[in-house]
Amino acid sequence: MRYAQIVLPLNLKGSFTYKVPEELIPAIQPGMRVLVPFRGKKIYTGIVVELHDAEPESFVPREIISILDEFPILPKEQIDFWNWLSEYYLCNLGEIYRFAFPSSLKLESETYLKLKPNVTVDFENLDVNEMYLIQALEIRQLINLTDIEAFIPKKEIIKTINSLIDLQYIEIDEKISEKYKAKEIAYVKINEGLLNNQDLTEILSKLNKAPKQKDLFLHILDQQTENPTGFIKKSTLFEDGYFGNSHFKALVDKNLVEEYYLQKDRLESYEGETEDIEELSETQKQANKEIEEAFNHHKNVLLHGVTSSGKTHIYLEKIEECVNSGKNVLFLLPEISLTKQITQRLEKKYGKKLGFYHQKLTDFERVEVWRRIKNNDIQILIGTRNALFLPFQNIGLIVVDEEHDSAYKPREVSPYFNAKDAALVLAGFYGAKVILGSATPSVESYYLAQKNKLQYVSLNERFGKVKLPEYELINFKEAQESKKTSGNFSLRLLEEIKKTLEDKNQTMILHNRRGYANVVECESCGYVNYCSNCDVVMTYHKAANEMKCHYCGQRASKPKTCPKCHSENLNERGVGVEQIHEEVSKLFPDYEVDRMDVDSMRKKFAYEKLYEKIEEGETDIIVGTQMISKGLDFDHIELVGIPKADSLLYVQDFRAEERAYQLITQVSGRAGRVSGKGKVLIQTYNPDHSVFQLIKMNEVAKIYEYFLQERQKFHYPPFTKLIMIELKHRREDKVNRASQFLGSVLRKYLPEDCVLGPEKAQIAKLNNLYQFQILLKLPRGKNYEKFKNLVLISLNEFDNITAYQSIKKDVFVDF
């Protein structure tokens, strides 16, 4: 095995061939990290994905510099998983590698400047910048390129460096810096020997002139005598703000106290008591048995459990079984803020054997989880989609909670994959089982269950036989005609809110639109405020008193007069959640009305504060966007109101109805969790719309039957496979031409009705990039592979056109 295929952390196709130096041949194994040179001197951390003896014919491979791991850091299953992802989602291995690894585990060399040895510099002939740089290099031997920006203007840097290299004064080198450092915690103690040799009164009298220092000294002494074997954390000294670091430093300088460091595991883990989980109800036992049977037949499970049916309870049971059989569990959540309940229950059971992994961890924290997973120190890992890439040793079960959630497949970060589908494949490589759980499964998963690819297990009653909420449709048009409305609310909905308030219960109002008004329009000339970066109207946010672009985040002040015709007749159109909140506050001035959306939750701990307020019953009405549909399980919410439910359907997306159903059902699930008397009032202009009618009937099978019929009729997934190709460029004409070309190439290989577009994207310009889209509708089944191959050929053909290389291309498989 003299050659290795190495994946580099760059967005490049495939892997690269390197020669394994003689002395490394016995040690090297697939899954290990190695240092390799790439392009001149630059050094990257690559992953060995394959070893072989086939000498490359067309080039002379370079040599691996060194091996970084004693044992493979990446299990075979993960390498298989990467290869699958790359093939299925048409993305590069390098992209996956970048996404999968914490950056401290893939060090790259940094470019440094240093003085050439033994040079004498003739300062006379240098300009100011050159002089600065030489002087800086004389003080510290190495300077990295970004540090130079601190004292030389950006534009001059290249010029300065080049001229000094020409003069033979400096040279460029590459160096790999160790980024990961174990976290050290500062502790303090009274200087050893001090107490034996010196009289305490003598010391204290020396400190008489510095009372604070004296206090601090006594404070430390106190703690140390009280608990001679304990450790005093330095940070605790400053907690109450009485002492400052200067006081402490003074004591160190006087040799009275000492500071020392100990390494600490960065990850806090639960230290409290552990306890067993409660017993299952009869219905749950039945579901549990069905899951067991499915697992015995090597089938994965779709657990469809209505809200509050106790899906978590069943997860816990299965997790327990899996851990008892000596295997580990991966528990996936769409976002980490939802962990609260499951965490609390698991912590009590598994204590230190529980781990977390999500996007909010720092890089060092990620490395520590990696290490613990690799050492098999974690039995249960709770995480978001990036946790799929941890180096699991013997995983036995993957739970995907809220499997329908779109956060499993964000469109913003590449590689674009659906964590739910990826989990099924990953589990296959490990021989593990999967439970997909949701109260509102995705149509795709439901279809798989129907086709018997997944075992369908249903929990159709709430825990403790609590009744599901009742739905009521309010015909808003009729209400308006008979003058039974006030603003955006029907009197019927207001009456129910009032009743709920009088019963000292809580109400939730869902309005899934951020801001106060969608558009600010000039009555006189029709001017509307567009974002300068995007082809999007800016939304008016009254609370922040500004206009915001919801796509690029751009802000602008709200115009007082029309910038075009200077008319003062500015009109606000389109209702946002802020406006609904304002309206409700005015209608119920004696009650506490709070708003929950990304804008009001931006401040630190805003979410936690509001959560607590609702839990304590201080909040009477919660007005919010889809954010309120997740994670807010409280006992006293009895009413859910959706004043403008139609807006949920008016979205140009074949999944709009499914999303609307899921959102309405999820919010509704918050109502009457304990009392069983929950009510959901839906105001709509179209009470006869199938989605609303089906929700009202609350017959799950019929709803999915309806969705599946619609999908089949219009040839959408799960009956076809969609691939969306998006092209972006600063110049519209260029990206337009490129997409026309790609469209024609695709049509050359694929049947005419498979290729839709190219078309301008719904948002024609985003962040100053013009976007065009091509949608491919491909048949599923055996032919899919064949067709996808043709897509791949087309994409390659496109990539080979050099003129289009500056165009950014994104491919979304299973769009």
Next chain:
DNA sequence: GACAGCTCCTGT
């Protein structure tokens, strides 16, 4: 993805 080396345009 990153970077060197190239072309072509701008401006004095």
Next chain:
DNA sequence: CAGGAGCTGTCA
């Protein structure tokens, strides 16, 4: 004709 922006090709 320098200096820079943008394009192109290549890396093992």
